Amino acid sequence: MREIYLYNTLTRRKERLEPREPGKICMYVCGVTPYSPCHLGHARCYLAYDMIRRYLEYCGYEVFHVQNFTDVDDKIIAQAREEGVAVADLAARMIAEYFRDMDALGVKRAHRYPRVTAHIPDIIEVVQALVEKEYAYVVEGDVYLEVRKIPDYGKLSGQTLDELRAGASERVEVDERKRDPLDFALWKAAKPDEPQWESPWGPGRPGWHIECSVMSLKYLGPGFDIHGGGPDLIFPHHENEIAQSEAYTGKSFVRYWLHNGLLNVRGEKMSKSLRNYFTVQAALERYEPDVVRLYLLSKHYRSSLDFELRERDGEVEMPQLEEAARALERVQLTLQQVERAVACPPVVADDPPQLKDLQFRLTATEERFHAALSDDFNSAAAIGSLFSLVGELNRMLNASDFRPTDGVQAALSAGRDMLLELGGVLGLFQQSRQEPTLGEDLSAELLKVLISVRQQARERRDWATADAIRDRLATLGVVLEDRPEGTTWRRTKKAAKNEKNS
Numbered sequence: 001m002r003e004i005y006l007y008n009t010l011t012r013r014k015e016r017l018e019p020r021e022p023g024k025i026c027m028y029v030c031g032v033t034p035y036s037p038c039h040l041g042h043a044r045c046y047l048a049y050d051m052i053r054r055y056l057e058y059c060g061y062e063v064f065h066v067q068n069f070t071d072v073d074d075k076i077i078a079q080a081r082e083e084g085v086a087v088a089d090l091a092a093r094m095i096a097e098y099f100r101d102m103d104a105l106g107v108k109r110a111h112r113y114p115r116v117t118a119h120i121p122d123i124i125e126v127v128q129a130l131v132e133k134e135y136a137y138v139v140e141g142d143v144y145l146e147v148r149k150i151p152d153y154g155k156l157s158g159q160t161l162d163e164l165r166a167g168a169s170e171r172v173e174v175d176e177r178k179r180d181p182l183d184f185a186l187w188k189a190a191k192p193d194e195p196q197w198e199s200p201w202g203p204g205r206p207g208w209h210i211e212c213s214v215m216s217l218k219y220l221g222p223g224f225d226i227h228g229g230g231p232d233l234i235f236p237h238h239e240n241e242i243a244q245s246e247a248y249t250g251k252s253f254v255r256y257w258l259h260n261g262l263l264n265v266r267g268e269k270m271s272k273s274l275r276n277y278f279t280v281q282a283a284l285e286r287y288e289p290d291v292v293r294l295y296l297l298s299k300h301y302r303s304s305l306d307f308e309l310r311e312r313d314g315e316v317e318m319p320q321l322e323e324a325a326r327a328l329e330r331v332q333l334t335l336q337q338v339e340r341a342v343a344c345p346p347v348v349a350d351d352p353p354q355l356k357d358l359q360f361r362l363t364a365t366e367e368r369f370h371a372a373l374s375d376d377f378n379s380a381a382a383i384g385s386l387f388s389l390v391g392e393l394n395r396m397l398n399a400s401d402f403r404p405t406d407g408v409q410a411a412l413s414a415g416r417d418m419l420l421e422l423g424g425v426l427g428l429f430q431q432s433r434q435e436p437t438l439g440e441d442l443s444a445e446l447l448k449v450l451i452s453v454r455q456q457a458r459e460r461r462d463w464a465t466a467d468a469i470r471d472r473l474a475t476l477g478v479v480l481e482d483r484p485e486g487t488t489w490r491r492t493k494k495a496a497k498n499e500k501n502s
Contacts, residue, residue: 002059007376009257010156019225025056025063028216030229033070034094035079038101039277041263041270048260048301049228050107051426055373058425066219067110069095071117072195072205087195101280105289106427114215120197123206123214126248127186135247139177141189141202147182150243157235184240186210209240222251228258261304287321295324297379333490334390337397338416342409351407354396358411361392369422451487
C-alpha cells in the first residue's frame with residue numbers, strides 16, 4: 001500500500017499515515033449546523049475531505065466516514081423563531097438542501113450522518129460519567145467541564161491555560177458561575193420555548209462540543225484515525241473535544257487532526273454572520289459542478305483560498321470561477337478531439353517524433369500525481385500534473401504533421417484514460433468525455449446537417465455560404481473548427497446562456 005504523509009495539527013508536523021487498524025481508516029468530519037443554505041466556504045471544507053477520502057480509497061484503504069449534523073443549536077433556534085417554524089422542521093429542510101448541494105458537487109456521502117437530537121441518551125450518559133469522575137460540575141441545571149483538571153488542555157492549539165484565558169473573550173461563553181472562564185458547557189439548562197430533554201440535572205439540551213465527542217466515540221471508538229474540520233474549530237471546539245473525550249475514556253482520542261484552509265472574501269472568512277457569502281446553489285446556477293469543484297481544489301487543502309466577487313452593470317462576476325470554467329473547457333475540448341482522433345481509421349505511416357514525448361508524459365503524469373497526493377493530499381500539484389498531460393495531448397493533436405497511426409491512437413487512448421481515471425480520483429472530468437449537447441432550439445442532429453451543408457458548400461468553393469453558416473453558428477455560441485480529419489464543433493458559454501434564457 002502506498003506511503004502517505006499528512007500534516008497533523010496536534011504535532012505540527014507531517015507524519016506517515018499509520019492507521020489504528022492496517023488497511024482501514026476511520027474518519028470523522030465536523031458537519032454543518034443546518035439553519036440556512038450552504039455557501040462556497042462549506043463546499044471548500046467538504047470537498048477537501050471528499051478528495052482525501054477518494055485518494056485513500058484509490059490507494060486501497062477501506063474508509064469509514066462519519067459526519068454529524070448539529071440539528072439543535074442557538075442559531076437554529078433563532079432562525080426557526082424568525083421564520084415561525086419548528087426547529088426540527090427547519091433543520092430537516094436545511095439538511096435536505098445540504099445533500100442537494102453536495103450531491104450536485106459530487107461529494108461522496110458519508111457512511112453515517114448522526115444527528116444530535118437522535119443521540120441525547122448517549123450524550124447524557126457521557127456527561128453523567130464526567131460528573132461522577134469529577135471532571136465536571138453542576139450549577140443550577142448547567143453542567144461544565146473543569147479545564148484545570150485536564151493537564152494538557154491547550155495541546156491542540158499550542159497554548160497554555162493563561163494564553164487561552166487572555167484571548168478567550170470572543171471564543172468562550174461568559175458566565176460568572178463558572179470556576180474558570182475556559183470551563184465549557186456539557187449540558188445547558190432549559191430556557192422557555194426551546195427544545196429540551198429530561199436529564200439528571202433537570203430539563204435542558206446538550207452543549208455544542210459534547211455532541212461530536214459522543215457521536216465519534218460511538219461510531220468510531222477511541223483512538224480513531226482522522227478528525228477533520230475548519231481551522232476556526234481548533235479552539236475551542238476541537239480543543240474541548242479532546243479534553244472531554246480523553247477525560248471520559250482515559251485514552252487518546254484521535255491520531256491525526258486535519259484542518260482545511262478557509263475560503264476568504266476580501267481577507268475575511270466567508271460566513272453567514274459576516275454576510276459575505278455566496279451560496280452553492282447560486283454558483284451552480286451559473287457554472288457546471290466540475291467548475292466549482294476544480295476551483296475549490298485548485299489550492300492545497302490547508303491553504304486559504306481567496307474568492308472575489310465583483311459587481312459590473314448590476315451583474316455579479318466571479319473571476320476565479322470564470323478562470324476555472326475556461327480551464328475545464330480546454331480539458332473537455334481536448335477529450336473530444338482525442339475521441340475523434342482514435343475513432344477514425346488508423347493511418348499507415350511512421351510514428352511522429354512527438355509520440356515519444358507523449359509516452360514519457362504519461363509515465364511522468366502518474367508519478368507526479370501520486371507524489372502530490374501522497375504528500376499531504378496536495379490537490380493543487382496533482383491538478384497541475386493533469387493539465388500538463390492535457391497540454392501534451394494538445395501538442396500531439398495540433399502538430400502540423402499529425403497522423404493518427406496505430407501508435408499515436410494507442411498513446412492518445414492511454415492519455416485519455418489516464419486523464420479520466422486520475423481526474424476521477426479528484427472527482428473531476430467525469431462528464432467531460434460526453435459529446436456536448438444543445439438546447440431544444442438547436443439539436444445536435446440539426447447541427448450535423450448544417451455542418452454537412454457547409455462542407456458541401458466548401459467543396460464547390462461557395463465560400464460565402466460556408467462562412468455564413470459558420471458565422472451564424474458562432475452567434476449562437478457554437479464554434480466550428482476545420483481539421484484534417486473533418487470539422488469539429490464545441491459549445492461556448494454563450495450557447496449555455498442562450499439555452500438557459502430560452
